[in-house]
Amino acid sequence: MSIRPWVVVEPPDSRGLRRVVIGGQQAGSAWSPAELRRILGRRGYPATMDLDDPASIFWRGGDSGTWPDHPWRRRAIMFLMAVGLLVSMVYNTVIGWPDASGALTFAQRMTGVLFVLSGAVLGIAAVAALDYWGRHQFRASGAVALLGVMMVLATDSLLLLLWFEEKEYTRHLLVYVPALCWSLWALLLLVRHKSWKGVPQPKRFAAGVVATALLTAVSLAYSTMYQPAAAPMHFSLKVEFGKAWKDVNLPFVHVPLTIHMKNTGGIPVYIINNIYTVRGRVALYSKSEGDLLTEWRESVERRGVGEGEGEVFVDQLRYTTISSGRFYDLGNSLDVGQEYAMRRVFQIPEDIGYDTLSAELQISYMRKDRGKLDVEQFRFPHLSWNERDRRYYCDPVVCGGQLIFRGRVRHNNNLINVTRKPRYVTSVWSPGGGIISSISSFPFNFVGSADYREERRELERYGTARARADSEISAAELLKSAGV
Template identity: 80%
Template sequence: MIMSIRPWVVVEPPDDRGLRRITVGGVEVGSAWSPSELRTVLGRLGYPKDMDLTDRSSLCWRGGDSDVWPDRAWRRRSVMVLMVVGLLVSMVLNVVIGWPDASGALTFAQRITGVLFVLSGVVLGAAAVAAVDYWGRRQFKASGAVVLLGAIVALATDGLLLLLWFEEREYTRHLLVYLPAVCWSLWALCLLVRQKSWQGVPQPKRFAAGVVATALLTAVSLAYSTMYQPAAAPMHFTLNAEFGKAWKDENLPFVHVPLTLRMKNTGGIPVYIINDLYTVRGRVALYSPEEKGLMTEWRQSVGKQGAREGEAELYVDQLRYFTVSSGRFYESGNSLDVGQEHSLKRVFQLPEDVGYDTVSVEVQISYMRKDRGKLDVEEFRSPHPSWNERDRRYYCEPAVCGGQLIYRGRVRHNNNLINVTRKPRYVTAVWSPGGRFISSISSFPFNFSGVGDYGEERRELERYGAARARVDSEISVAELLQSAGV
């Protein structure tokens, strides 16, 4: 075989990873980490497998002879594996967080948050593939820049999760993922910056400007949808309670009084009805033409059984109230969409000589906005009677608690960032015909003692947009009896 004066094969100096490029006639034909890989490349070109690598008539060595192979394969592969694993873990976490919001959130801002997290997962997946090339033979010039972008995205998303966690500092199993992920992303970013991984990009300044702009837009969008909860669509309800025309029972000395209850969502957001109660009460009072003074008569009424401390009336003393009828008019956990109306008609009975001077009805509802959270309706709809001894969690002696129904179900925030940085939250509703009407949202277990973190309850009620609405109406018994012809 005739050789020219200039060697056919040139082995270039090792780069910062120990990889040496191989050229033949000025054309790159491959690269090698070790002498065995060099023989493999040359073998594909027709060179004998046992050729003498020290023969300078066949090979030209630059930047070191055949003994200079600085690659530390175990170290390089360990870094590559650690980088790929970290990127893949962050990718899975971001997709798991973002997909529920991207596919099922009720508001546009929440869907955008979900889409951003899913897209960041796609970027992290691409960065994991690029990491294999970057710590390999670097056939793709921009692989280092893509890995750097992935590390920046991982630090931004995992850092946001950690910041949200610090707001409440509650243990959640997701903390075991994004806390190590933040440490990993800091290590990865420092390593990539030290290696100047962006140098393979044709226009690194434009790439850097694009990364910064994207990061700022993403941060603003996430901050808007996560930290800021707009109140541009306030809740409005129309509640109405009306007594109808009474009629006399021909067989019994009773008067039947019809009652119509109506509820309509006149706001711009659908809601869950957590609890509802209507109570009909009869009022008994001691009338006197003597003017004792409003304050005197009010002080004498306060403390009487069934009296209302917030009511005072001249010529009327010792006000007392008795529950005539009480019940529900909407199933717990059901939703009420925008513009939807619900009505209910009931009939209660009064003796002809009942002795009440007035009859009043009070309607109360508690609700939660559906754009803030999703209630586990199937779980919430199953009531727990307080007198059921087999259900020890909700049992309370009837002598202490009387009879109550407890409704409790898991609620998930419509921004999944909240769910993965907080303990589970539960909606609790307590109802009894005697007027027990409690609605709360909290993380602590249910108990009858009332012991809990009321500060947390207030925060959660505000976070999920929970509130109450009520209406009452009153009519004189004389008017009812007159309408019945008594």
């Protein structure tokens, strides 16, 4: 028999795998005597070789009977490790892709990119876990698997912290809560097995992992908690009466009304409600000089604090709505620098008897850097008097006539979407000056004590606000311009 290199079988590692060294070079690893014989057979050793012959094999950390591997347990752990990392890979990609591909702000896009990249890292970690709990051919596979588990723990902990702000049930809870529990189990197991062993310069590796985790956490917290306010909203709104003209066939006067709107701020917006209203005012006049304070108090009691005015010679004001309508399609956006103008003509009788005519323009908007509105769902109105649409029906005696616009809104940071119930923008429009806009998770036909704190919070979260402009002209001046 020819002289062959001496075989050394190293002690079993934490998983029961024993490294085989032949002639000073690693020849493989074995879980059992049968695998050891296969390794030796590939090197020319006979199949009937005596494994207990000290002249041929040197055993360290046990003899030929020391094989502590538990194959079913090890394979079960390998399967659970790989599945947990792969599920987290898909979930992180699902969370990050909408922000990475469609968010308006740089911070939100970076959040999405980080989640997509973390998904790629988790995919690599899943392969590393298969190797670590398998043949362990790559020295760093245990450390890479540990890095992936720590990333899952960090991201799912962040999602759970965000969920605690509202404590609303969503189907996503069924993903990241079990994944968080899985990550704790996997982390304890990998730490117990000291999976970072074999990595060159483990201290630097650990420092890099910690630094990366801290930077990622700061970035995610910044983009999630910080509401961008550096670009305030500004609108240029105008509503003006034009020169009137007399109808040659009818005793009416045609009055033009010009409406103009321009986004002069730094953020595009969705216009979620708007209305223009023209009113005529009739008052009783008195030559006697009255008490201004008394007039103002009475005006406040009749019309409200926001509209109360005091005039000495004018009393018992009465307003009549002459014309009212929408001037911009609801749900459409108004980009930075974009403007829109519209000219309407309404008619009034020559002897209408109004003292003044006033026009008011109101818009309600939502910042596009805070959320994305489902425009196709939102732009088609529901009629409140349509009895077949039971969800939106309201007795005309109670509600009159209303148009109800409702659509899903998604936050531009998808972390918010996966930790909250769906939010909806609801806008109610009715002629005569009534517009209502709200954002909440309530169904439209919600009955009971609504949490108006949620509505206020969501309106602020999505950057919803109003802007208005008005104009007033003397009826005598208007009729004079028409030659009446």
